[in-house]
Amino acid sequence: MPDAATAGAILTIDLQALASNYGLIRAQARGAECAASIKADAYGLGVERVAETLAEAGCRTFFVAQLDEGTALRRQLPSAEIHVLNGVPPGTERLFAEHRLIPVLNSLGDIATWAEFGRANGARFAADVHVDTGMSRLGLPADEIEAVSADPGQLADIEVALVMSHLACADEPDHPLNRRQLEAFRAARAALPMGRASLANSSGVFLGSDYHFDMVRAGAALYGIAPVPDQLNAMAQVVRLQGRILQVRLVDSSQTVGYGASHRVTRRTQIATVAVGYGDGFPRSAGNSAVAVLGDVRVPIVGRVSMDLLTIDVSDAPGAMARVGALVDLIGPHNPLDEVARDACTIGYEVLTRLGPRYHRVYLGRGRDKA
Amino acid sequence: MPDAATAGAILTIDLQALASNYGLIRAQARGAECAASIKADAYGLGVERVAETLAEAGCRTFFVAQLDEGTALRRQLPSAEIHVLNGVPPGTERLFAEHRLIPVLNSLGDIATWAEFGRANGARFAADVHVDTGMSRLGLPADEIEAVSADPGQLADIEVALVMSHLACADEPDHPLNRRQLEAFRAARAALPMGRASLANSSGVFLGSDYHFDMVRAGAALYGIAPVPDQLNAMAQVVRLQGRILQVRLVDSSQTVGYGASHRVTRRTQIATVAVGYGDGFPRSAGNSAVAVLGDVRVPIVGRVSMDLLTIDVSDAPGAMARVGALVDLIGPHNPLDEVARDACTIGYEVLTRLGPRYHRVYLGRGRDKA
Numbered sequence: 228m229p230d231a232a233t234a235g236a237i238l239t240i241d242l243q244a245l246a247s248n249y250g251l252i253r254a255q256a257r258g259a260e261c262a263a264s265i266k267a268d269a270y271g272l273g274v275e276r277v278a279e280t281l282a283e284a285g286c287r288t289f290f291v292a293q294l295d296e297g298t299a300l301r302r303q304l305p306s307a308e309i310h311v312l313n314g315v316p317p318g319t320e321r322l323f324a325e326h327r328l329i330p331v332l333n334s335l336g337d338i339a340t341w342a343e344f345g346r347a348n349g350a351r352f353a354a355d356v357h358v359d360t361g362m363s364r365l366g367l368p369a370d371e372i373e374a375v376s377a378d379p380g381q382l383a384d385i386e387v388a389l390v391m392s393h394l395a396c397a398d399e400p401d402h403p404l405n406r407r408q409l410e411a412f413r414a415a416r417a418a419l420p421m422g423r424a425s426l427a428n429s430s431g432v433f434l435g436s437d438y439h440f441d442m443v444r445a446g447a448a449l450y451g452i453a454p455v456p457d458q459l460n461a462m463a464q465v466v467r468l469q470g471r472i473l474q475v476r477l478v479d480s481s482q483t484v485g486y487g488a489s490h491r492v493t494r495r496t497q498i499a500t501v502a503v504g505y506g507d508g509f510p511r512s513a514g515n516s517a518v519a520v521l522g523d524v525r526v527p528i529v530g531r532v533s534m535d536l537l538t539i540d541v542s543d544a545p546g547a548m549a550r551v552g553a554l555v556d557l558i559g560p561h562n563p564l565d566e567v568a569r570d571a572c573t574i575g576y577e578v579l580t581r582l583g584p585r586y587h588r589v590y591l592g593r594g595r596d597k598a
Numbered sequence: 599m600p601d602a603a604t605a606g607a608i609l610t611i612d613l614q615a616l617a618s619n620y621g622l623i624r625a626q627a628r629g630a631e632c633a634a635s636i637k638a639d640a641y642g643l644g645v646e647r648v649a650e651t652l653a654e655a656g657c658r659t660f661f662v663a664q665l666d667e668g669t670a671l672r673r674q675l676p677s678a679e680i681h682v683l684n685g686v687p688p689g690t691e692r693l694f695a696e697h698r699l700i701p702v703l704n705s706l707g708d709i710a711t712w713a714e715f716g717r718a719n720g721a722r723f724a725a726d727v728h729v730d731t732g733m734s735r736l737g738l739p740a741d742e743i744e745a746v747s748a749d750p751g752q753l754a755d756i757e758v759a760l761v762m763s764h765l766a767c768a769d770e771p772d773h774p775l776n777r778r779q780l781e782a783f784r785a786a787r788a789a790l791p792m793g794r795a796s797l798a799n800s801s802g803v804f805l806g807s808d809y810h811f812d813m814v815r816a817g818a819a820l821y822g823i824a825p826v827p828d829q830l831n832a833m834a835q836v837v838r839l840q841g842r843i844l845q846v847r848l849v850d851s852s853q854t855v856g857y858g859a860s861h862r863v864t865r866r867t868q869i870a871t872v873a874v875g876y877g878d879g880f881p882r883s884a885g886n887s888a889v890a891v892l893g894d895v896r897v898p899i900v901g902r903v904s905m906d907l908l909t910i911d912v913s914d915a916p917g918a919m920a921r922v923g924a925l926v927d928l929i930g931p932h933n934p935l936d937e938v939a940r941d942a943c944t945i946g947y948e949v950l951t952r953l954g955p956r957y958h959r960v961y962l963g964r965g966r967d968k969a
Contacts (some may be wrong), residue, residue: 233687267877337884506638
């Protein structure tokens, strides 16, 4: 990791904010267990520190996407309940059992495989049954739910931990699919009454208690993303990304900035070049669109974002601030994650998962600030 | 790294193709030295294997963006010439010298810092002088070029390796800025005749020998990106990305697929869910836009790309191929990198630099295939 004093960019991750977000979601879930989704390296924030923080905040149940993520987490948290969303690839059953990982079974084939593994070992291993209620992505479709309901012996050799589903439009509270998915999940739950029930992701928690069931699975909102995009964001900001100014130039003739000559300077302008690019995971689509902040002055990104650099118009910033070596907020208090993501035509989730390895990372909070 | 048999995706990097591309660009450069840009982990492909391959293919000079990339490369290639594009952050001069890294000096301030460091150590250390000819990003603007030309003593304590600049629109051969940058570079070169001269990136090599000078700096084209986007791509494809099908479902009623219910099924359709998402670096903007390939059948990505999964319409593929466990090309012979990037509204460079750590990686070629 590059040194803080000379790094091209500093990524600060506020673990206290993360813990506070966990508390807020848990309170909102009103008695349902609040599990945490920490797949994809905890949305890019570093799964070890995130898992440690959430465990200290009282989280006992975690969701990851893949087997490897599960085994790594098991080494860190010996007693946590760990669910693996992408199912159990044939041949990996023993690894799941050894590491006490709970696979999410998405099809009749998955169910048969896991039941057979239990029978062969004279044991009932835990697993979740995922029913599809409208994502059309993973999970049992309606006819397979019926088939299991009609022949529940298929589950006899499985310790069903959860019957679960996933919402497609939870971040749009008025979307009619939410209510349809809720009804479909209730029907599936009536057909498959074993284990506990879980439907809501972060945004689903804020759809109301109808959606909470026994367990909610918090993800994006833990990391500061607004659960309801059009409303005031109650979540604390977890991420700050500061880029370092490498050079400042005065442009007082008509000329263009960056690749493709996509930005033309039309007035006397100060351009600062910052040591962050899409090679660091900062979205290329932020070029000529998103806004950086220097102190509290908004300084637009002008020209295309290139691999290792981007350029900002600092004409409106005091000269003493727009200097070589200064740090500029690419994500910060005045330009939070969701705003940057929107300006870059994407969502905060994608911005987070792309945070790259070239940043100097600082973790704040939990009583012991350390790099 | 996940196991090949069960990984959600396999990323294959063809080192023979990389070496062949290096040979092609070097031939095109007609006697100018052909250096290689391997910044950002060699555009995401793994800098160790890429550097080793290029060194074996005869490359002696490498460009990276940052100090840390330079020191890591020095450990691997003790005798290579290594240039660091983002300059020398104050306080790091000694590290540059210790590792024999050549900083690119972008301003009069950089020049003064490096010259002072030389004087303090009674030595002339190598560095490049970067002149800006139209990127407005890094490098000396015209007035600073004049100032150095009028007072060349500023460079007396520096061993100037290169006088260099960078093209903004080299991938658009007819763009008028190319010729203007060439003329500006010639003028700068006349003013600063020390060291060798370098202007062209990959695409610049294909603008003709006027642009070659003493050294060209190949980047994107090494990795298979077309140097001239609208023409037949002569570069060999280096990257293949295959995702594994986790589930196949028949949808025979009107329903939607994925987040935001953005894709509506209107005919009897087979939807396959693939274990790759934007959390793996595959662009979210490929949703409802890019095309995957199963065997040689084009199967469009339908619905939004989610963090760990994407969905494809495999209705047109033979049933025996669209099965759980099968691999589908997300980037491959029939849907090469540039096409996927275009469909995702970005460029191949960004797709490459986002290739994530969750893939099983296979390196082919150089006479010893190994994982």
